[in-house]
Amino acid sequence: MKDLQSIQHLIEAFEELPSIGKKSATRLALSLAKDKFKALKLINAIEEVVTNVKTCEICGNFSEHEICSICDDPNRDKTVAVVESPKDVLVIEESGSYHGYYFVLNHLDDEHIQKLRNLIKEKEIKEVIFAFPPSVESEARVLYLEDKLKDLNLEFSQIAQGVPTGVHFENVDINSLAKAIKLRFKL
Ligand SMILES: [Zn+2]
Secondary structure: OHHHHHHHHHHHHHHOOOOOOHHHHHHHHHHHHHOHHHHHHHHHHHHHHHHHOEEOOOOOOEEOOOOOOOOOOOOOOOEEEEEOOHHHHHHHHHHOOOOOEEEEOOOOOHHHHHHHHHHHHHOOOOEEEEOOOOOHHHHHHHHHHHHHHHHHOOEEEEOOOOOOOOOOHHHOOHHHHHHHHHOOEEO
């Protein structure tokens, strides 16, 4: 319908978001068209995120400051959990089973590895925990990273296989993730 082009644009924008299909996108767009107050609240919240949220310079996690509150906390354990995305940090923090630092490894390039090395030295890290969802790709990545960090006198471990293969952490219940970290095994 030509007359409803703006709603159509909103539907398309929602559809680009993860786990939102056409049906949900349509439902969301129509509900916002109906409730202008809710719509403005959403605009405001999105604008705040766009303006305030950046990437922590040390660990790559989301933060509203140059350095996130976890990196800024000197009382965390001397361990670093290497994860795939900021979302994993949220899930693991929520599980309450881990009290060390994090490093978000988006790309396996020299720049990121150097950042990880800096964090390890700066926080006097003793153990690196690879907290990737189990897959063949992850195995290769772990081997590569171990090789790149082997001169730093560290212990390496990997989260236990309580996490099903190929499943993302957000879909894993908190208890099994907490267990996977507690039951991590040395490499
Ligand atoms: Zn940080």
